Amino acid sequence: MEQIVEILKSLLQPGSVLLIVVLLLIFNSWLFNRLQSVKSDTSIAKRTVSFLLVLLGTLSFILVLPIEKSLKGQILSFLGIIISAGIALSSTTVLGNLIAGIMNNSMKRFRNGDLISVDQMQGRVTKKSIFHTEIQLEDSNFITIPNLYIATHPVKLTRKTNTVISTTVSLGYDVPRGKIEAALKKAASATGLNDPYVYITELGDYSVVYKVHGFLEDTNKYFSTISLLNGNVMDLLHEQGIEIVSPTFMNQRRVDETEFIPKKEKSKPENDTGPSPEELIFDEAIESEKIEKKKDFLDELVEKQETLKKELNETKDEVEIKRLKALIDKTGKQMERLEESIQKQADKPEKK
Template identity: 40%
Template sequence: MLELLRSFLPLLLTLALVLATLLGAHVTLRRRWAERPEAQFQFQLIMLALTLAGLLALVVALPVSDTVQGQLLSLIGILLSAAIALSSATFIGNILAGIMLKAVGSARPGDFITVASLTGRISEMGLLHTEIQTEFRDLVTVPNIYMVTQPVKVVRASGSIITAEVSLGFDVPHSRAREVLRSAAEASGLKDCFVHVRELGDFSVTYRAAGLLEDVQSLLSARSKLQECMLDGLHEAGIEIVSPTFMNTRALEPGARVLPPDQAQQSKPSAEGPQAEDIAFDKAEEAASAEKLRLAIEELDAELTSLEEQGGDAVKDRAKQLAADREQLAARLESALARMQAEEREESGAATR
């Protein structure tokens, strides 16, 4: 009995030491980082490392032969290697996908994109993930591997086609409907407007009005403006809207139409407030501005390099002006990045409170 106790004494001492170490580290780190909720990841990482070290120490202290200890250590190594291999597949895949997105350059911070059913503006592109700000001002983190395995629609900076559909009755001549809807699209500020007949339904005809929007930064407002102009244009023309299926249980006089009151009798609309894009895509807009500043600095660097290769007094003044412009752009970029970091810290602090 005494011999058995002596053989297990090192294991018991090691177990007590490991438990004391883990408990002491837990209490110390909790007390030290009590006011820092963002340090939770560091705390968990340290405790995981100490737990693994304690497990190895217990294996070494087991009263078994060296061969058995070697087999146990090999088994632990195999399990850890398998866990790392399985988890690193997604990790490495996201890194490679991030490099691919940067190399292809199909999307940049500030662009309007649609990934599967998610629509918004890119506010940040990292090595592991892409952050998208939705029209509700929410920030959605999308893994890069998802970005390269799903269809991604990017709104071109040079312009995008804005569309809206409406259903009208069969009693409305299509030539008249085309004329009214095209005028409404032009009134909304779109260019190269056109109208298509989309469907001949059981109860109505579906029309699509469309036009080119050159200022894609006002995408949300432009869609709303187009539908407002279509609504006003059809009402002013005395055309009923029967989208998608017109149903009314009230008794109406023959020839009666369901239209809003005369525009002249309605109260004047109040002054328009801020656009939806100014509120919804604030972070994405800052990211787009920072990206434009980076591109401008790169262009200036390339031009300065070209001037230095040319040499001569004729280009010195131009080089000085470019250098001054570069300093101004660099200062603006630094200020924009500092402002973005400050806002992120404020959001992190508000989230932890």
């Protein structure tokens, strides 16, 4: 009986360590799940804290084991060798992606719904995790990019408003520059771009390369606007009797040769009132962006409610107290509805 008691006493400390680690992991999971509806991108921090808790718990468990110090030292040395080998073998992959994920998240370089370009890949962000970032490409397919790749390559983030849209066209030397620039600016304005301007980017052997720019207010139709700009450039140049000689066209025509300008259409194509291509292509990214915006609004409501509670504690006017209580109650109901909406959207199955 005494031996059993001694054994139980010797296992008391290791058991306590295990219990504390389990409780801390449960608390960590509960805490971040609770914060998830208020703060965005908590998964990286949650997993990082869980990893550190497990690591510290393992070390503490070994230190309190009822064994000889020499054996403890051997176990710790063996564990150190395993950890060192793991770091050495995965420093450029798993660990690198882990560190890059933490760095990208802390720097807040981009968020869900943003239009980014990494190397030759361009699309809207749908998901950010601790090891990779997922973007939805312009063909509506998804691509997963390791965070280490993003950290080691330049990332182009397209502005939400007033981003520059441009296109290039090659035209002959025989056409006056002023006439061309006026037509290109008119095409940009017809596309819906603000403050259009034109650059001459190259003087080739047989043609001049013009680049027309304009500011797009809403980048949700980024790709459609580029296509529309190209179409308007063609139409306006042809209306002005200007031939497009892209990419290379050696002008050696005879006097009686027909110009290469399509005949003007009698009827213009009907306006499409349906959803834009971007709304169909980036469906997942748009949903993810909506969740981010709701979380931002929820943060504002939380701050507003804290301010109202502070004012309530400081005031003594009965009328003001009644008004503040009503506002606090209204804000609380808004927060509840918003949290339910966020959770409902987050629980939707992905269309993949």
